[in-house]
Amino acid sequence: MAKILLIEDEPTIRDEVLDWLQFEGYEALGAPNGRLGLELIQREHPDLILCDIAMPEMDGHEVLLEVRASMRFSTIPFVFLTASADREAIRKGMDMGADDYLTKPFSHTELLNTVRSRLRKKEIQEEQMHNRLQMLAAALAEEREQRLLKSRLVAMFSHDFRNPLTAIMASAELLEDILRDQANLDDHKQTYLNRIFGSVYILTQMLDEVMVVAEMEGGQIACLPQMIDMASFVEKLIEEFRLIDRHAHRFNISNNLPDHLEVDPRLLRHILANLISNALKYSPAGSTVRLDLFLRDDQICIEVQDQGMGIPAASMPHIFEPFHRAENAQHLKGTGLGLSIVKECVTAHNGQIEVQGAINGGTMFRVALPLVPISI
Incomplete structure (x- = not known):
């Protein structure tokens, strides 16, 4: 029996929702x-948390911050309840690590569908983690080659680093x-806060890449499409890069995709983040990085164009190989893994990627991902 905690300061709503949950066989707990x-x-370690945003003493955002900062509770699904469709409050909550939200008034069916969906997702994640542990145990027992074993160990331990980073970001x-709110946020303080945001993003990106490399070596990269808000997804990613780049480059963004599409957000993030990161890294300050997103022939098309140093012809056949670095890029920091990760993510999405460019003529990467019909 799943244990669900409802944190809601309105007694009428709290009692009604608790009755719904208990009638469906859940162990329901309430807090005002x-x-x-x-x-x-x-005390109870619930399986799922439903939490109002606007509450006395401690609001929902503060509760979420405390939960995500705890190693014991950071993986508990967290769903916000909000009295109005306040996009700013909702986005803030999602950025801090919330899993979903329900807008009041919500129906009995909407609540139960959300609860079942989040509990099922948690169950799948736990099964996946259990399977990874079993695979690691098998690798140890069979004394598999050290490189594969090391990659999987690193991938598993990287989960433990993610929670402190989330706490740092949420606290900042x-x-x-x-x-x-205190009218005390001057440019000097904002600069230091931006450095925190940028540094956390870089560390998070590194952890994500470690995970992908481990999955690449184990042949476990899977495409799991889900419906996402494309405009919000792209906007958030670009804002993160603006913080990291400190406005050293200009962005020219053209997003003509539908508002909602079914894609694998993790794979898409790796694709976009690595291509944009490379465009910034290999382009001179003050130049423009162009990002175009559009539909063509039932495909999601992504083009990233920079005005950088370009790629030598001799390197073109090898740019998607792990650790390969073009001759003219040896003086810049990098692992040589970014494009190999992009290639694996595109392949997992059953897509294609191509590159065009010349020395000192800039580079353009074009990605095409098959369009997944939206589930109804």
Whole structure:
């Protein structure tokens, strides 16, 4: 029996939702505010948390920050309940690590569908982790080659690094909000906060790449499409790069994709992040990086164009090989893994990637991913 905690300060809503959950066979617990909710989380360790955003004593964002900062509770699915479709509050919550949200008033069916979906997703993630542990145990027992074993160990331990990074990011965002509310956020403080945001992004990207490399070596990269808000997805990614790049380059963004598409967000992020990162790395300051996204012939097309140093003809056949670095890029920092990761992610999505460019003439990468019909 799954244990669900509802943190809601309105007694009528709290009692009604608890009745719904209990009728469906769940063990339902209720708390009237965030402080008491945290005490229940620590004592009961629920399987899922439903939490109102606007509450006295401690609001939903603060509860989420505490939950995601804890090693014990960071993987518990967290669903926000909000009285209005406040996109800013919702986006802030999702950026801090919330898994979903429900807008009040919601129906009995909407609530149960969300609960079942999130519990099922948690179950799948736990099964995947269990399978990875079993695979690691088998690798140890059979004394598989050290490189594969090391990659899987690194991939598993990288999960433990992600939670502190999430806590750092959420704390910095909370500090930024406090300083802004107090009219004490000057350019000097914002610069240091931006450095925190940029550094956390870089470390998170490195962890993600470690995971992908481990999956590449184990032949385990899978494409799991889900419906995402493409405009928000692209906007957030570009804002992260603006923080890291500190406005050294200009961005020319053209997004003509539908508002919602079914793609694998993890694979898409690796594709876009690595291509944009390379475009910035190999382009002179002040130049423009162009990103075009559009549909053509039932395919999602992505083009990333820079005005950088270009790729020598001799390197063209090898650019997607792990650790390969073009002769004219040897003086720049890098692992040589980015494009091999992009290639694997595109292949897992049953897509194609091609490159055009010449020395000192810039480079353009073109990715085409098959369009997945939206589930109804």
